[in-house]
Amino acid sequence: MPDIQIEGGEVLANLDERTLTGLLLPYGEEGRTNVGRFTVMAGDIAIPEDPSVVSINEDHDRFRPIGRATRLWETTAGIMATFAIGRTAAGDAALADTTRRCLSAEFKTGIKNGRATGGVLAAAAKVARGAFPSAQVLAADAEIDDETVELETGEQATVAEDHSEVIYTDEDGRTYRRVYDSVTTEEATENGTETTITTTITEEQTEADAEVETEQENEVSATAIPATHRNGAPAATTTPRPANLQPVFAAFAAAKDAFKLGGEAPAEAAAVLAALSDITISGAGSLPAGGEVLQPNWLGPLYQGIPYERQYITLGNLGTNITAAGKKGYTLERGTAGARVEHFDGTWAGNKQPIKSGTGFTESAASELFRFAFGVDIAREFFDLPGGAEVVEAFLRLIVEDHLVWSDEIALDTWVQVAGAPIAPQVYPGVDGHDYAGAMGQLIQGVLAVRRKKADGRRDVPTFAIANEAAYEEILYTPKDLVPEFVNFGANTDEGITADGLRIVVGDTGIEDTPSVIVGTKNAVDFDELSNGPLHIDAIDLARGGIDKAIHGYLQRLIVRPEAVVHIGVADA
Structure with missing residues (x-):
């Protein structure tokens, strides 16, 4: 107004x-x-x-x-x-x-x-x-x-x-x-x-x-007015007599002079001083005790750290090609499912001799769909009255963040699942009397395993590595003279670790007691989700005076090439 x-x-x-x-x-x-x-x-x-x-x-x-x-x-x-x-x-x-x-x-x-x-x-x-x-x-x-x-x-x-x-x-x-x-x-x-x-x-x-008359009577009562008030005259107003503060100030002055002279304060001065009460900010005698006097400086939502950023789902092919029917595809292999052939020998003798022949088979793959949903029924006072909408918005942002955590945890579980059982670390040669750190050797072993020719005769290019806490710290603390010269390695506490173009992140590999590393290529798994993030659903609960808010999300996972992901480490006892 x-x-x-x-x-x-x-x-x-x-x-x-x-x-x-x-x-x-x-x-x-x-x-x-x-x-x-x-x-x-x-x-x-x-x-x-x-x-x-x-x-x-x-x-x-x-x-x-x-x-x-x-x-x-x-x-x-x-x-x-x-x-x-x-x-x-x-x-x-x-x-x-x-x-x-x-x-x-x-x-x-x-x-x-x-x-x-x-x-x-x-x-x-x-x-x-x-x-x-x-x-x-x-x-x-x-x-x-x-x-x-x-x-x-x-x-x-x-x-x-x-x-x-x-x-x-x-x-x-x-x-x-x-x-x-x-x-x-x-x-x-x-x-x-x-x-x-x-x-x-x-x-x-x-x-x-002149012919129209209006009358209104207001009765006003006042107490303790002298009976000699003249009829018809306005009621007299009085101004309260101001308090005589001279004795108080005289007592203060006397007490001040007595203290200066080293003597004792007069009794009347001490009485005045004793009548003064301490005013504190909290506890007994605090000023706010009688009511809401001191008001807080309202800041709204406080800083709660860096919002969650996904690390594991982005290691694969992340897209938005998600449908109700999902994804399907196949791989074509040589030989039969029971007798795979790495490659056909097409050597021919010529001179109208018979040529060699063989057969092949396919293996199909289909995607899996994961669903996320969380909802609350909120009293509509939060929306109808000022100040409540901000709280609801902040709460819904937390739910969206939970969706990010949910999808990223599925991605991490996927990498651990696809990598399979851990491969035992190898023993690496020393350099000038110094041995390589175990985690650094495991990382190199994983890179070589991904690049190695597979059963189908093909190789893969590693793009990422997931190291558990023990391995990540060991790699980070590795002295530069213990890094092989042919490995392009970089590490800092801000941007993380890179090695020969690999992105290395820390995560739970399923092994806690000893260092372990998962190395793979992004083409091994496809992840798909809705293009604009999770859906925000609203509905009105008229019967109970509420507004329903819900967050719905979907994640589609298609495992394309599991042999392109390996796990180096020793399983916990």
């Missing part, structure tokens, strides 16, 4: 009582405000139960306060206000000021179809010019007798001697009269006599609408 500043009616000062009274917020008239033009009707803006929370300043400057409201009430014309002006230099100047003769209300509200939609009166200002022509003064200085007051808008107001009546004329020549009738009653109570003054405000319109 925007902050609204509406200028009301002209105000007159009561110098004896140090009060200002006037029409603060008119009803039914278009106001020219700082946020545009609109009207306020009865009931649109609420009056605080305690009028003292409404302060008054000059020209809407909150750093120029001059007093507080002592009375706020509603009439058919609008919200009326009486302000007690502080006994300060600024208050004296405000009472003597004849240039600022209007009141202006401050509140927050919405605006719809040119009308305020609600709010609570918050403050007021004493300004030079009002925006509502018919909003006029309802109280005058006690020394003003029946006289005519010229208003800046061209209107005139006449105030009766006993303040029981105000007659004013607007710029269109229409005359209005307000009459104040008061009845004073006394009632005996346990604590003495309680005096109640009932004031009846009668508003009568004449001339242009």
Whole structure:
């Protein structure tokens, strides 16, 4: 809601009582405000139960306060206000000021179809010019007798001697009269006599609408007002007598002098000092103990480390060629399934001699489909009210991250499965009396095994290696003089390890007690998933006032060439 500043009616000062009274917020008239033009009707803006929370300043400057409201009430014309002006230099100047003769209300509200939609009166200002022509003064200085007051808008107001009546004329020549009738009653109570003054405000319109009269009575009760209050006059306002702080400061001074002289503080000074309490930030005597005073600096989601990045699924052929039917293919081999032939011998004798012949067979391969799904039923308050959507978004990001972990763990299990049983490490020759580190030798052994000719007579080019924790650290700590010269090796703690173009990552190979390494080529396995990541599914749970959120993901795996992946190591006992 925007902050609204509406200028009301002209105000007159009561110098004896140090009060200002006037029409603060008119009803039914278009106001020219700082946020545009609109009207306020009865009931649109609420009056605080305690009028003292409404302060008054000059020209809407909150750093120029001059007093507080002592009375706020509603009439058919609008919200009326009486302000007690502080006994300060600024208050004296405000009472003597004849240039600022209007009141202006401050509140927050919405605006719809040119009308305020609600709010609570918050403050007021004493300004030079009002925006509502018919909003006029309802109280005058006690020394003003029946006289005519010229208003800046061209209107005139006449105030009766006993303040029981105000007659004013607007710029269109229409005359209005307000009459104040008061009845004073006394009632005996346990604590003495309680005096109640009932004031009846009668508003009568004449001339242009002489035949139409409207009346509204507001009863206002005030206790402990002297019974000698004059009928018809506004209720007197009093300013509490300020506390006499001189004895307190005198006690402080005496104690200070006594301490300087090395003596003891007087008893009265010690009593004052003992009355002071410690104010702490927490624990006994802490300032927040009485309520939510200290507010936290809200940061929202805190940093929780680097988001998960997949390492193992990217070691294969990662694509998006995923369908409900999956992938299927075949390999063509020489010979038969029971008697494989590495290659055919096509040597021919010529001279119309018979040529050799042979047969072949196929082996088919089909993909497997893995499914991921996770959902929650969320109360719709998280979406309907401010602040909740951020929490839901952060939670769903965690579920998407879980999908990444899920797919990467399937990929790692695939590499371990395809590599098969571990091959025992070989013993490697020393160099100038130094032996190769075991893990470095296992890595070289795995590279050579992948490059070696297979049963079908073909070779493969290794592209990656997965080392367990023991092997990874051993490789990382290998001195450069123990790296074979023909191996292009590089390692650092930021980008990882590379060897002859291989990407080496750390992972669980199924062996924990001793170093082990899995070496393979990316063409050995195809991984496929949805092109835009996992699906976000939304549904409305009307019956229970909730919103269902779910994450669905799919991973398709096709093992193409398992013989191109090897595992070097010794299985745990």
